[in-house]
Amino acid sequence: MREEPKILGLLCKWCSYAGADLAGTSRFAYPPNVQIVQVPCSGRIDPVMIFRAFTEGYDGVLVSGCHPGDCHYGTGNYFARRKLAVARRLLETVGISPDRMYFTWVSAAEGRKFSAVCSEFTERLKQLGGTEKTAAREAVSR
Amino acid sequence: MKELRARAGEALANGAIDVLLCWRTEPETGRVKPHVFRKGDDLEQMVFDDRCVHNLVTFLPEVAGHNKKTGAVLKGCDGRALVTLLAEKRLKRDNLYLVTVACDGVKVDGRTAAKCADCVTNVSPVADVVIGEKKTMKPAEYKQLEYIEEMKPEERWQFFAQQFERCARCYSCRQVCPMCYCETCIAEQVGPAWIDPSTKLSANTMWQLSRAYHLAGRCADCGECERACPERIPLRLLNAAMQKAVKDLFHVVPGTDPDVQPPLSVLAQDDPDSLLEGKR
Numbered sequence: 001m002r003e004e005p006k007i008l009g010l011l012c013k014w015c016s017y018a019g020a021d022l023a024g025t026s027r028f029a030y031p032p033n034v035q036i037v038q039v040p041c042s043g044r045i046d047p048v049m050i051f052r053a054f055t056e057g058y059d060g061v062l063v064s065g066c067h068p069g070d071c072h073y074g075t076g077n078y079f080a081r082r083k084l085a086v087a088r089r090l091l092e093t094v095g096i097s098p099d100r101m102y103f104t105w106v107s108a109a110e111g112r113k114f115s116a117v118c119s120e121f122t123e124r125l126k127q128l129g130g131t132e133k134t135a136a137r138e139a140v141s142r
Numbered sequence: 143m144k145e146l147r148a149r150a151g152e153a154l155a156n157g158a159i160d161v162l163l164c165w166r167t168e169p170e171t172g173r174v175k176p177h178v179f180r181k182g183d184d185l186e187q188m189v190f191d192d193r194c195v196h197n198l199v200t201f202l203p204e205v206a207g208h209n210k211k212t213g214a215v216l217k218g219c220d221g222r223a224l225v226t227l228l229a230e231k232r233l234k235r236d237n238l239y240l241v242t243v244a245c246d247g248v249k250v251d252g253r254t255a256a257k258c259a260d261c262v263t264n265v266s267p268v269a270d271v272v273i274g275e276k277k278t279m280k281p282a283e284y285k286q287l288e289y290i291e292e293m294k295p296e297e298r299w300q301f302f303a304q305q306f307e308r309c310a311r312c313y314s315c316r317q318v319c320p321m322c323y324c325e326t327c328i329a330e331q332v333g334p335a336w337i338d339p340s341t342k343l344s345a346n347t348m349w350q351l352s353r354a355y356h357l358a359g360r361c362a363d364c365g366e367c368e369r370a371c372p373e374r375i376p377l378r379l380l381n382a383a384m385q386k387a388v389k390d391l392f393h394v395v396p397g398t399d400p401d402v403q404p405p406l407s408v409l410a411q412d413d414p415d416s417l418l419e420g421k422r
Contacts, residue, residue, distance in 0.1 A: 048328060048336050051351045055344040068415070075409050082392070082406050085417040086358045089387035090351060092420070093290060093380065095299030103418040138303065139344040 005059035005125035007118075009036040010045050012077075015066035015107045022111030030115035031122040034062060041065065043076025047087030050101070054091070057140040060100045060125045062117070067105040077105070099128055145273050146215065146243055147185045153213055154181050159239045162213035163205050165194040178205055190215065192249045197364040199223040199320040203232055212238055217245040219257065221266020222362035222397025223320040228268065229403050230360075232323060235268070242266035244274025250369055257365030257378065260286065268400050282395045284386040286379060302347075308373040309346040311339065315353060315367035315377055321360050328352055354380035359388045359405040362397045391422050 011017040017038045023030060039045055042065025053061045063084060071077045084103050092098045102121045106114045153159045166177035166187045174193040179185065199220045206212040216224065221242055227233050242265045247258035264277045290298060313329065316322045329337045329349055337352060338345035354377075361384065367377040388394055392405035416422060 046336075047355050048348075048352050051348055051355075052336060055348050068411070075411075078409055078411055078413070079406075081413055081415075081417050082408070082410065085391055085420050086384065086387050086406065087355060088420040089391075090355055090358075090380075090384060092295075093287075093298065093383040094302045094347075094351065095293075095295040095297070097295055098420055105415075138299070139347050142307075142343040 005033055005122060005129055006057070007034045007060045007062055007121060007125065008053040008058045009034040009062040009064070009118075010039055010042075010049060011036055011062075011106075012042045012044075012065040012072075013038050013040050014072035015070065015105075016042075016064035016114070018108035019064075019106040019110050019114045022108065023114045024111075026111045028111055028115035030118040033122045033125075034118050041071065041073050041076035042080035043071070043073065045080055045084070047083055047090075050084075050087055050091070054096060054100075055139045059129060060102065060121060062102045062104075062121055064104050064106045064114075064117070067107055070107060097128060099124060143188075143190055146190055146241065147188055149241060149271055149273070150179070150188065150213065150215070151185045153239060154179065154183075154185075157181075159211045159213035160209040161205060162215070163198050163202060164215040165189050165196065165198075176201060190243050192247060192254075195248045195250055195255065195366075195369065197223055197318075197320050197362075197366050199227065199362075200318060200366070202238075202320075203227065203323065206233055206237055210237065214238065214240055216240060216242045216266040216269065217248070218242075218261060218263040218265055219245075219362050219364040220320075221268060222263065223364055225267050225397040225400050226321065226360050226362065226404060228400065230407075240266060240269045241271045241273065242269040244272075244276065255365055255369075256286075257363055257368075260284070260363060260382075262363075262395065262398060267398055282385070282389060284382045284389075287382050287386055290379065290383070302350075303343060305375045306346040306350050307343055309341065309350065309375060310373060311341050311346065311349060312372060314370040314372065318366040318370040319357075320362070320364070320366075321357055322353075328356075350375075350377075350380065353377075354384055357381055358384040359392070359394060360396050361385055391417065391420075 050061050065077045088098050150162050162179040165174050167189045176196050197220050245264050247254050262279050262282050337348045361381045394405045
């Protein structure tokens, strides 16, 4: 097991990506484990992207969008909330710990929250990493 | 069966329907297969018994696309699939004439199909004609999942890895599924190609997870995917996991109520945020 977990961050363009940007410009330190992919809206996130991340060997997936009511497109995050809840249960069924998924809302003004989320999630994955052999790692090696 | 032949024959004869989708005993082989009956066809070949395993709703959109008014004979699970297709506007209710026959369970390889033990309705929830008695069935419990739920996460993955490893990516499960109607399946999409077409474990896992996820809140539990699978992968188990999640989170059992929309395509602003933790 590598010591450092690899995290895929799927961030919505309008809030969370801007939030991550703010964390950077405000010089809030956060672990460099998160690799960020910008998506147009959290509603764009197809759970297939999350499955792909795990079968590609990522240790965790961070998904973040605009707070409910603040979606740039009005409703994308409400659909995302339902889809992600179900996707999480599917991964749990096949043996991937639901703790490896972190779904949250970060607004463009919450740079500090973004940095806290990244730190918390990285720490959580480090705790999980040593003991649990992930489905992802096995799948990618075969 | 007499009543079915009489009602269907009458509707075909007086032009109320153009065609009727039903099961037929093939005279040459004695096997039961889905068949499109037309006016003047030998209705003695029409059959409804425990050999009628096929889900006719798989063929219904195509048959209905070629005819003004299409008749179909449905079991309970076929009807559940139809309810979802109607909600998704894949079919128009006005163009259909639906006959449902009370089903006592079907047989696969001489044994009562596993899905019949978990049956929630013996007649179709939508129908113009009901033949036989509608029975009160026990609610959906997804008991088959207990076996999985008792395992530790690592054991679960070991179990599923063994299953997924066998997948030959023949896509029989998709072809036979009434819910899989995308013109370009995500498994065949290129640019971006989300799912690697090779049969290595990671690619098979991608396919199986995507297939199961796409059935969330839609699967009618007709068991056709599992029956069609040449590698006997327990696909119903994954489907049941999805439907149990949907029942826990959104209190929906797919296909049982014609007035309920598939839960993942519903705009729900008052959902609790605890959904993000997978709880309600």
